[in-house]
Amino acid sequence: MSIFVDENTKVIVQGITGGQGRFHGLRNRDYGTKIVGGVTPGKGGTDVDGIPVFNSVKEAVAATGATASFVSVPPKFAAAAILEAAEGGITFIVCITEGIPAHDEAITYNRLVEEYPGVRLLGPNCPGIISPGKCNIGITSGDIALPGGPVGIVSRSGTLTYQALHELSQQGIGQTTCVGIGGDPVPGTNFIDCLAAFEADPETKAVMMIGEIGGSEEERAAEWIKANMTKPVVSYIAGVTAPPGKKMGHAGAIISGSKGTAQAKMDALREAGVFVCANPTEAGQKMVEIVRAM
Amino acid sequence: MDLFEYQGKQYFSRYGIAVSPGDVADTVEEAVAVAERIGYPVVVKAQVKVGGRGKAGGVKLADNIDEVRLHAGNILGLDIKGHIVRRIWIERSSDISKEYYASFTLDRPNKTHLGMLSAQGGVEIEVVAEENPDAIAFLSIDPVRGLDIETSRRWVAEANLDEVAREQAAQILVKLYECYTQGDCDLAEINPLILTPDNKVHALDAKVTLDENASYRHPEWEEYRATETEDPREKMAKEKGLNYIGLDGDVGIIANGAGLAMSTLDVVNQVGGSAANFLDIGGGANADVMASALEVINADPKVKVIFVNIFGGITRVDDVANGVLEALKRVKIDSPIVLRLDGTNAVEGRSILAPHLSNKLIMEPTMLDAARSAVAFTK
Numbered sequence: 001m002s003i004f005v006d007e008n009t010k011v012i013v014q015g016i017t018g019g020q021g022r023f024h025g026l027r028n029r030d031y032g033t034k035i036v037g038g039v040t041p042g043k044g045g046t047d048v049d050g051i052p053v054f055n056s057v058k059e060a061v062a063a064t065g066a067t068a069s070f071v072s073v074p075p076k077f078a079a080a081a082i083l084e085a086a087e088g089g090i091t092f093i094v095c096i097t098e099g100i101p102a103h104d105e106a107i108t109y110n111r112l113v114e115e116y117p118g119v120r121l122l123g124p125n126c127p128g129i130i131s132p133g134k135c136n137i138g139i140t141s142g143d144i145a146l147p148g149g150p151v152g153i154v155s156r157s158g159t160l161t162y163q164a165l166h167e168l169s170q171q172g173i174g175q176t177t178c179v180g181i182g183g184d185p186v187p188g189t190n191f192i193d194c195l196a197a198f199e200a201d202p203e204t205k206a207v208m209m210i211g212e213i214g215g216s217e218e219e220r221a222a223e224w225i226k227a228n229m230t231k232p233v234v235s236y237i238a239g240v241t242a243p244p245g246k247k248m249g250h251a252g253a254i255i256s257g258s259k260g261t262a263q264a265k266m267d268a269l270r271e272a273g274v275f276v277c278a279n280p281t282e283a284g285q286k287m288v289e290i291v292r293a294m
Numbered sequence: 295m296d297l298f299e300y301q302g303k304q305y306f307s308r309y310g311i312a313v314s315p316g317d318v319a320d321t322v323e324e325a326v327a328v329a330e331r332i333g334y335p336v337v338v339k340a341q342v343k344v345g346g347r348g349k350a351g352g353v354k355l356a357d358n359i360d361e362v363r364l365h366a367g368n369i370l371g372l373d374i375k376g377h378i379v380r381r382i383w384i385e386r387s388s389d390i391s392k393e394y395y396a397s398f399t400l401d402r403p404n405k406t407h408l409g410m411l412s413a414q415g416g417v418e419i420e421v422v423a424e425e426n427p428d429a430i431a432f433l434s435i436d437p438v439r440g441l442d443i444e445t446s447r448r449w450v451a452e453a454n455l456d457e458v459a460r461e462q463a464a465q466i467l468v469k470l471y472e473c474y475t476q477g478d479c480d481l482a483e484i485n486p487l488i489l490t491p492d493n494k495v496h497a498l499d500a501k502v503t504l505d506e507n508a509s510y511r512h513p514e515w516e517e518y519r520a521t522e523t524e525d526p527r528e529k530m531a532k533e534k535g536l537n538y539i540g541l542d543g544d545v546g547i548i549a550n551g552a553g554l555a556m557s558t559l560d561v562v563n564q565v566g567g568s569a570a571n572f573l574d575i576g577g578g579a580n581a582d583v584m585a586s587a588l589e590v591i592n593a594d595p596k597v598k599v600i601f602v603n604i605f606g607g608i609t610r611v612d613d614v615a616n617g618v619l620e621a622l623k624r625v626k627i628d629s630p631i632v633l634r635l636d637g638t639n640a641v642e643g644r645s646i647l648a649p650h651l652s653n654k655l656i657m658e659p660t661m662l663d664a665a666r667s668a669v670a671f672t673k
Contacts, residue, residue: 024608075507075510076510098576100507101511102400102508103437103475103505104508106405106406106407107438109405109437110436110438127607139607139608140607144636155553156553157551158607158608159550159607159637160553160554160557162605162636162637163554163557163661166637183552185400185402186405210553212553215402215403216403217403236557238553238557241559242556242559242572243541246539246572248574249537249551249552249555251505257420279662280661
């Protein structure tokens, strides 16, 4: 099984007529994802390579029965697009947009929780989600993922998500689902959400968790793992050599004072029984070992 | 982006938060003119983005024109922990009865805003939090609802601010919250917020960090950007729209994605090398961005080798490959380049570069191999 999406998930692309929305939306469709429509205000009635375009999410949902949306719009419009998706009846929103102001994210997150409690937001500033062979929403290159499980992947970083997929696929180890939660300060979906879903998914036998400096999500995940997780977890944390006080690319990746260091995160995870590795390759090898021994 | 104290105070003023009357000066003569205008006694304060100015001699009281001249002369050009003072802030000296602390920041675990208020200001809040955590009144604020005056009044009472200060402080906190939210701050901090002997409350210091993702709706931030004293390498990178942080090693790093870039620094370190920089060319980088990245790294004299680590997602590896060729045409790259290319359109990208490979343009199959190969050039 997969988490959050599967082969039947119907997806619309908000911003499908933009360069990135078009490129990745079509790639997702080529992968086999049920991309059933697109939304661009003012362009309703047209199509993008056969995918019908609607003026609003509401129209798109009514016409297609979509339950998921891939939001690929500029930062200025992203918060409104996410809320429009929730308002329009979408229950799983993947937002890849990078550069949304933190205050917009905080308001959007809390409005979703308060007004649309059944809606899950993945991202913003994330690579999306892929259930190999079933569904790919976002910017992950489908050919680096391998269907069939048994590993679930959750990661704060986009490119390190690809790296993790690549390390496993090359060794013939498949994935159930790979979730990129994104590197922003207010992610819609966090490590614990994904760990809990993987723990509950019978086909996922082990989980790879990739974190990075900043915030305390990894420490919280460690506590959760210690209390609830029965499946093995392998982890890699990026940013051991990152200097304090500098935002390492992601808005959320900053060591402030003694908080948010890679070392503290690795210690917390190790203490929770997680296999903590020094680099993505080592993490891949450790996971291969664990899966082969099953 | 961190603001200087004077910029923070000017930013506070936009939102109606009372600060001491003052102005900036870049020369002794300007300092004298400001002091003569606002009246004595004045405080002459070094404008540097680093703590501990007072101890370093960067904050002085002046009772007359001669003292202003003396202190301004001493402070301008002073080196405070590696930060050279180029600008000073002159403000009317305030008599202080009480010092409080107030700030707003994002509470990441709870995804709300966090207000911190304390009757024990004027010292580092981390120290208060450590030694006397009960002295801080924390307030969790729902970003959708915001902070109203009633809540603010209850909060100042809870924090045990002096009775005479409470109503003014409550008003200031609402304004500070407005500054924090509408002003798109990551942090808005007043330390100290003072009560004067004539029972007035105002901000004596200002610490403001702006969220650069919001710069598109704040044209007024342009002037703050102009005064950013940064590493010349970082300045050049910023002009080219690159996400660059200068470091001290000799392996130049170009990667796509913050996580992979961080991981690249870690891996270089693990195989015995040291990175000269962090550089994330970001999602969707095209040939031109790649070429600019190589130019920026090439301009760093410490760099002995350039490690290009790309895992294409939104970034297409063929674009990256074209960027490398473009850069090689545009500028003379002195250092050898070691590449590792995977992901979206990797096959196309590798074949674009294949005819150009040499002992100065090297392709490696994995991230670890590439790190080892790059670090070997520095030994």
